[in-house]
Amino acid sequence: MQQIPVNLNGYKLIVVEAPAMKTRQVDGRDELVTDRRTGATLFEVSLFARQRPEPGQKAAKGEEIKVTLATDPGEGFEEDTRVELVGATVSPYSFKNDKGETVSGIAFRALGLKPLDY
Template sequence: MRNIPVNLSGYRLRVAEAPAMKTRKDKDGREEVVTVDGVTRFAVSLFAKASGSKGEEIRVTLETDPGEGFEEGQLVELIDARVSPYSFKNDRGETVSGVAFAAGGLKPAA
């Protein structure tokens, strides 16, 4: 199951690391920009905190360029937030699993 919609309305989302182009290492260990169908993906680190909880830092892949003006500490909202579970074997044969956060975009909190 992929792209499960997520309701984050009960959370305050604060920028922990400003949005930047998403990169990954290719098979030769070189950094390359992540694109899907020719569109560059972006990533942002957010601190998500519900009232009365300690909070958690999450990394979110954005489908579009969020534009300028998102700075560390700023409250934001995700547009079309969702999660996708993943599981794979790494180079050492260990199983790695978790959930990946994604969103259509990012906007300043109302």
């Protein structure tokens, strides 16, 4: 199953690296990554995700996640900005790398970012 909707409302999301156009290395050079269906340029943002604690509980450890964005989020998403993901999904992946090892995980994706004022 691809693009499984995910609810991150119980998490505090903070920008660690500002959004930028997504690139990949091809034959030693950077190449822009585009959406396979639409051809639109994709963007990527690094966020620190930490679950909000329940009253009386200690906050759990957080984790840095990279999120692919389907659109240019625009200005105003500098480091330490609190945000919300619009239309967040996860997709599982698994592939064999150049060493023959199986690499598996989940990839985060969203339609865009929304700044939070608190």
